[in-house]
Amino acid sequence: MANSTDQSAxxxxxxxxxxxxxxxxxxCMLAGLGNWLNDLxxxxxxxxxxxxxxxxxLAVVLFFWFAKVIEENHAGLTNAQLKRSYVxxxxxxxxxxxxxxxxxxxxLFYARALVLPWLGGEGAKGLTGxxxxxxxxxxxxxxxxxxxxxxxxxxxxxxxxxxGSWGGYxxxxxxxxxxxxxxxxxxxxxxxxxxxxxxxxxxxxxxVLLGVAFLILQAEEYIHAYNELGLTLSxxxxxxxxxxxxxxxxxxxxxxxxxxxxxxxRAFKGDFRPDDCFGFESASWYWxxxxxxxxxxxxxxxxx
Amino acid sequence: xxxxxxxxxxxxxxxxxxxxxxxWLFTTNHKDIGTLYLWFSFTMFLIGGVMALIIRTELFQPGxxxxxxxxxxxxxxxxxxxxxxxxxxxxxxxxxxxxxxxMVGAPDMALPRMNNLSFWILPFAFAxxxxxxxxxxxxxxxxxxxxxxxxxxxxxxxxTYFIFGVHLMGASSIMxxxxxxxxxxxxxxxxxxxxxxxxxVWTWLITAYLLLAVMPVLAGAVTMxxxxxxxxxxFFNAAGGGDPVMFQHIFWxxxxxxxxIMILPAFGIVSQIIPTFAxxxxxxxxxxxxxxxxxxxxxxxxxxxxxxxxGMPLAGQLFFMYSTMLIAVPTGVKVFNxxxxxxxxxxxFETPMLFAIAFVILFTIGGFSGLMLAxxxxxxxYHDTYFVVAHFHYxxxxxxxxxxxxxxxxxxxxxxxxMYDESLGKLHFWLSFIGVNVTFxxxxxxxxxxxxxxxxxxxxxxxxxxxxxxxxxxxxGFSQVFFxxxxxxxxxxxxxxxxxxxxxxxxxxxxxxxxxxxxxxxTPPNVTxxxxxx
Ligand code: HEM
Ligand SMILES: [Cu+2]
Numbered sequence: 027m028a029n030s031t032d033q034s035a036x037x038x039x040x041x042x043x044x045x046x047x048x049x050x051x052x053x054c055m056l057a058g059l060g061n062w063l064n065d066l067x068x069x070x071x072x073x074x075x076x077x078x079x080x081x082x083x084l085a086v087v088l089f090f091w092f093a094k095v096i097e098e099n100h101a102g103l104t105n106a107q108l109k110r111s112y113v114x115x116x117x118x119x120x121x122x123x124x125x126x127x128x129x130x131x132x133x134l135f136y137a138r139a140l141v142l143p144w145l146g147g148e149g150a151k152g153l154t155g156x157x158x159x160x161x162x163x164x165x166x167x168x169x170x171x172x173x174x175x176x177x178x179x180x181x182x183x184x185x186x187x188x189x190g191s192w193g194g195y196x197x198x199x200x201x202x203x204x205x206x207x208x209x210x211x212x213x214x215x216x217x218x219x220x221x222x223x224x225x226x227x228x229x230x231x232x233x234v235l236l237g238v239a240f241l242i243l244q245a246e247e248y249i250h251a252y253n254e255l256g257l258t259l260s261x262x263x264x265x266x267x268x269x270x271x272x273x274x275x276x277x278x279x280x281x282x283x284x285x286x287x288x289x290x291x292r293a294f295k296g297d298f299r300p301d302d303c304f305g306f307e308s309a310s311w312y313w314x315x316x317x318x319x320x321x322x323x324x325x326x327x328x329x330x
Numbered sequence: 331x332x333x334x335x336x337x338x339x340x341x342x343x344x345x346x347x348x349x350x351x352x353x354w355l356f357t358t359n360h361k362d363i364g365t366l367y368l369w370f371s372f373t374m375f376l377i378g379g380v381m382a383l384i385i386r387t388e389l390f391q392p393g394x395x396x397x398x399x400x401x402x403x404x405x406x407x408x409x410x411x412x413x414x415x416x417x418x419x420x421x422x423x424x425x426x427x428x429x430x431x432x433m434v435g436a437p438d439m440a441l442p443r444m445n446n447l448s449f450w451i452l453p454f455a456f457a458x459x460x461x462x463x464x465x466x467x468x469x470x471x472x473x474x475x476x477x478x479x480x481x482x483x484x485x486x487x488x489x490t491y492f493i494f495g496v497h498l499m500g501a502s503s504i505m506x507x508x509x510x511x512x513x514x515x516x517x518x519x520x521x522x523x524x525x526x527x528x529x530x531v532w533t534w535l536i537t538a539y540l541l542l543a544v545m546p547v548l549a550g551a552v553t554m555x556x557x558x559x560x561x562x563x564x565f566f567n568a569a570g571g572g573d574p575v576m577f578q579h580i581f582w583x584x585x586x587x588x589x590x591i592m593i594l595p596a597f598g599i600v601s602q603i604i605p606t607f608a609x610x611x612x613x614x615x616x617x618x619x620x621x622x623x624x625x626x627x628x629x630x631x632x633x634x635x636x637x638x639x640x641g642m643p644l645a646g647q648l649f650f651m652y653s654t655m656l657i658a659v660p661t662g663v664k665v666f667n668x669x670x671x672x673x674x675x676x677x678x679f680e681t682p683m684l685f686a687i688a689f690v691i692l693f694t695i696g697g698f699s700g701l702m703l704a705x706x707x708x709x710x711x712y713h714d715t716y717f718v719v720a721h722f723h724y725x726x727x728x729x730x731x732x733x734x735x736x737x738x739x740x741x742x743x744x745x746x747x748x749m750y751d752e753s754l755g756k757l758h759f760w761l762s763f764i765g766v767n768v769t770f771x772x773x774x775x776x777x778x779x780x781x782x783x784x785x786x787x788x789x790x791x792x793x794x795x796x797x798x799x800x801x802x803x804x805x806x807g808f809s810q811v812f813f814x815x816x817x818x819x820x821x822x823x824x825x826x827x828x829x830x831x832x833x834x835x836x837x838x839x840x841x842x843x844x845x846x847x848x849x850x851x852x853t854p855p856n857v858t859x860x861x862x863x864x
Contacts, residue, residue, distance in 0.1 A: 036436075036437055036438075036517070038358065038437060038438045038442050038849075039358050039442055039443055040358065041348055041352070041353075041356040041357055041358055042356055042358055042443045042446065043355070043356045044443060044447075045356075045443050045444065045446040045447035045450060046355045046356060046446065046447075046450050048447055049447055049450035049451045049454050050450075050454065052451065052454070052498060052501070053451075053454035053455070053457075053458060053498070056458075056494035056497065056498065057458055057491065057494070059494065060490040060491045060493075060494050063490050063556075063560045064487050064490050066560070067487070067559075067560060068487070091443070107516060107517075108440075110512075110516050111440040111441055111512045111516050111517075112441075114440070114508070114511060114512040114515060114516055115440075115441055115444070115508050115509075115512055118507070118508045118511055118512075118542055119504070119508060121542055121543075122504045122508075122542050122543075122545070122546045123546065124546075125542070125543050125544070125545075125546035125547055126546035126547070126549055126550050127550075128546075128547065128550075129546065129547040129549075129550025129551060129554075129580060130550055130554075132547075132579075132580065132583070133550075133554065133565055133576060133580065136573070136576050136579060137565075137571065137572060137573065137576065140573075141568075141571065141572065141573040141576060142571060144573075145568060145571065149643070150641070150642070150643035150644070151641055151643075154568070158568065168571045171564070171569065171570050171571050172568060172569055172570070172571055173568075173569035173570070176567075176569040176570065177564050177567075177569055177570035177571075258562070259557065259561045259562050259563050260561070260562030260563065260564070260570075262564050262570035262571045262572075263564055263565070263570055263571030263572050264571070265563070266554075266557070266563035266564055266565050266570070266572065267565075269563075270553075270554070270557060270563065270565075
């Protein structure tokens, strides 16, 4: 806060070419992705080149940028106040991620609580349903869409079975995997605090493995959904919310696992000290955040 | 990697700016980045302004004269998008960059490299957005509010680039807000307690939280659009159990806080300027802070006042009507405080003060028309007419934009060390003041009489009002080109400015020399009572 005594030493990098390149790379990546998607939609041979150039630029420059920040820290440039700036930065970044998921959860709740009853002819806007698709019966998961000719419903849903059969229910095991990984990452943190290198490597390695296990299970779940259940992105609002919520969560798990993997490599190099392990800590906050999102997902997407 | 070592051991060696283009591309300096933001914003303002004049040219007379309706739609859409995301918001971020570190006594922004990134994303994003206008099928044509299914099922192919453009802008805003929050909360000089901060800093702190909360929601909204368009989902398609109206809810959950994102920093600016030229401390500093916070909170629970005519359960209509009217209370507190600050002050009317006073009056008119729109049954008649256009242009042009112009006149001497020409400034003010009112005041009447918005042609009875409006628009447009001239003249050949610049100015930024040195406060300044909250 304002009472810091080491303020004069706040390190301000003089200039840097990373951010400009990141901005340019992000543009290429997204413009390239746009070309790609539009080509697909038009039925043309998709052109990926720009997308790959952009993504590679992002990856390479981010690598150098992070390496530089670590190097600055080793050179003693990162004073306590700057570290606080990093902490604030990461904290509020996670908050913005929470709001990103909030939009999708909002869509899920709105659809379930309001749209489907209306489409089924109930409530304030029930006439919509009566005029458009009088046969439509609201239920969750939606197995038959209001207009089944346009959006064919799923054959089966991912909804949780009764408690007794959770033993064979994959999302339940995914919950177990992810929840335990939150615990193991916490143990890894404790190991840093106690300067116990072996334990740190063990627990952090286990966390990464659990992250990978989660992703494999989820891939398995998606394959199952697409191939056996007939549940796809285009199965109507159930498939839309299901795949967008779990998909973006899975994307975040992928990122989180990758970040933790980097921390593991840094742990091998002995980068962390008990009072100086911001990289690890922010990775673990991110991981806990991803975990909390999953719990909400499990409750609202699978169980309820 | 070598400058790490250099910077470490050589504390006295004061880095000046780099030479040439590299200075602007790779800079981490808050003043350079602030300058970039401000010039970018001005460029976007001129581009968006040209679009506005194309619209007004077509509307000069009834009938279709100059452009075809499809292009007209692209003009209204891109005018709105560019002005909101390219002109107003970046201008405020530019001001925050220049001013927040100086005002809180910090050496720079908290995260200087990310600061550069937040800026440079924007020119790229807008290059992509604007390039769509030249692509096959044309650019976005579904209005700046991009309601589904216009923006999904019936959208031109370029909507994909629009979506990614919005993602980029969102990333820029989120990083910018994180930076501003970290700077304000972590970089204040000793003694600069929260309740001593200048109001501009306070309003930006709260704005940054609004941005953090709603930009990700906007990103979520366009992401759902992307999936509806390319991956077969049905979020906004009732045939699959989704709902186009859901799009509007999500959009306005972002959109209403967004309009406050565009006005809270303006409140802050006006709260800095009026005390200076009234030569009195701001009336009711604490209540200003609390009012800003209440407005920010309320802005999250009023969004559906944009959707009264869409159809909504009665309870919803009542709730959103009353919550909207509630916002007028803290807003009224602010207007009262500004007026009370001027009351019995020894006022002088330099250009920044003129713009600030015009802000208070004309923004209040916009607030009143907002209150009219907030009344559900009344909105049934006004919705989607020119009355709404008049309302939001009154809060945005003589509101947000005037505050930005006022800020530029007020702080420019500090930035470049030179004084603008007072008579040219006053001329710019009167031209803008007349232009803005001639443009937008008649739109209240054509709106009340039922003229729909976003239509290139109109019934004959609206002809006079529209002609007046178009004339006003050209006056206003050219007076902003004149502003550019005033600016360039100041920067190149203005009289040298004093450090304090304004007799009645208080605040840490005025303790620095004019022009302010490349690095603001390398050692934290002493915050005296005289410089605390002005
Ligand atoms: C007392 C404060 C305010 C109230 C009660 C209010 C109320 C409203 C209402 C009810 C509407 C919807 C009208 C309709 O579409 O039928 C509206 C539209 C709008 N307002 Fe306000 N408003 C206020 C202040 C502001 C401020 C400060 C800004 C921006 C700086 C703003 C910007 C807008 C915009 C951009 C729209 C139109 C959006 C669109 O449909 O394109 N308003 N306002
Ligand atoms: Cu609103």
